[in-house]
């Protein structure tokens with residue numbers, strides 16, 4: 003049984019259908035990458051999974067349970083955590099408060115130990131913990147956004163373009179962290195414009211075009227696929 | 238001279254504290270929902286009127302106050318349930334909904350209670366206290382003391398508790414709040430309920446001094462709105478400073494210039510602020526202002 007199983011998913015913005023019936027599955031422990039051009043519907047798919055976007059047809063199952071109509075906060079409690087496109091940190095609140103809010107739905111966890119894990123993963127957050135999150139650089143905000151999601155102890159981590167707008171050195175750092183998380187057994191669904199980097203570290207990948215999945219294969223096979231190489235890798 | 242000044246000062250602070258509570262109520266609802274709640278003054282009216290009638294029905298004052306706060310909070314929650322599902326509607330629609338609510342609450346108060354003016358006994362006697370030659374009503378000290386306690390409690394709630402921070406987070410970024418698992422619907426209910434409770438408390442505190450009837454909410458709501466705009470809509474510190482300033486300007490203006498223009502002064506302030514300082518003393522987000 004896959005950890006996440008999506009069948010026939012459709013979603014609309016007003017009357018415009020953005021997703022035309024998707025089938026996607028993520029197994030526990032996997033790192034699955036989703037690539038596609040601007041406007042393909044990647045963000046819309048992630049929003050449907052995290053419950054902040056209404057689903058108009060199809061089903062989502064998480065650990066075998068139907069979550070198609072579950073509220074977003076219930077899904078967080080169940081272990082689905084999204085790092086949204088554009089970071090979306092709580093700018094006026096301190097870094098520490100952002101992290102604490104990440105654990106908002108966790109009862110009985112030891113926040114101190116979790117915070118320490120985040121500071122080990124991203125030491126810069128420890129230095130800046132009392133600063134307003136809005137004063138961090140773009141890369142630091144991305145680290146904070148990831149750490150905030152990890153504070154919820156996710157069973158499925160959804161990452162939406164975590165490398166967007168970052169300098170190459172930071173991109174490498176973010177990807178290293180993603181691999182490290184995978185090594186710790188976190189299941190990850192990664193949306194990336196940086197298709198080569200994403201598919202190279204992914205177990206499996208999906209390629210989306212205009213609201214449809216057009217290809218799915220192992221990460222390695224997709225990197226070598228001529229069609230993918232031409233359309234997404236610029237090779 | 239000094240006695241007169243102190244007298245005006247306390248009059249201004251007392252009215253200002255009430256405006257501050259109303260202004261804080263505006264800010265709580267605005268931050269959570271971006272709705273400007275023109276029924277805020279009716280919360281004050283409901284607090285005062287319900288206390289009067291519950292006390293008249295034989296309840297001890299404290300119990301009557303508790304009933305009044307509960308009734309007003311229920312009115313606030315009802316407003317949230319009507320206004321917020323339509324939050325994708327335009328600002329104008331939402332303003333009209335809250336204006337409609339204010340008319341309904343006034344009508345309900347007129348029907349359930351009456352059209353007369355009513356007062357409550359002061360909490361601890363009517364004998365004025367002499368302070369630097371001025372005569373200070375004991376109720377004035379209740380107004381100021383309870384306002385200070387409420388401001389401290391709100392400060393602790395928003396800066397020391399995770400729930401308070403969740404409310405701040407929701408007002409800053411609703412999408413991100415949902416993604417960390419905050420139930421935004423509950424935050425909205427909490428904000429409307431808290432705002433109604435603040436209004437009700439203001440109404441209870443001021444009734445022994447100014448008395449109340451079903452229409453007092455109109456003027457108090459507008460003055461509180463001036464306070465919120467002057468301080469910067471959505472800023473807690475701003476609402477308190479704005480409220481005290483409006484109260485003081487009114488009291489000194491009425492005392493030294495003319496009491497004819499007392500109400501006009503508050504509205505003069507709001508026009509000046511909107512022209513020259515649209516984000517108020519402590520506000521930030523001019524772009525989202527209505």
Ligand SMILES: Nc1ncnc2c1ncn2[C@@H]1O[C@H](COP(=O)(O)OP(=O)(O)OP(=O)(O)O)[C@@H](O)[C@H]1O
Pocket residue numbers: 015018020038039040041042043044045046047087195
């Ligand atoms: N809020 C919205 N209202 C209306 N249409 C939208 C909205 N958001 C996205 N769309 C449309 O839905 C489609 C899918 O958009 P989506 O943001 O999911 O794409 P994406 O693959 O994430 O693109 P990008 O790589 O630019 O982030 C696009 O055609 C887009 O124009």
Ligand SMILES: [Mg+2]
Pocket residue numbers: 044045046087162
């Ligand atoms: Mg996107």
